[in-house]
Amino acid sequence: MNALLEPGMVVRHPGMPGWGLGQVQSNIGGRVTVNFEHAGKVVIDSKQITLERVFGH
Secondary structure (H helix, E strand, O other), X not given: OHHHOOOOOEEEOOOOHHHOOEEEEXXXXXXXXXXXXXXXXXXXXOOOOOOEXXXXX
């Protein structure tokens, strides 16, 4: 799933609901950089965490 994420897509971190919605900034080599509403910019290792895509936010 994370391999399909592209810049501009909106996601949620399943283990950190308090971070709010995040916008994908980049997806390079299994590392997804996301700018979350309440946590700022976070780099996610897609081998460890599967982000949930949010539609119609």
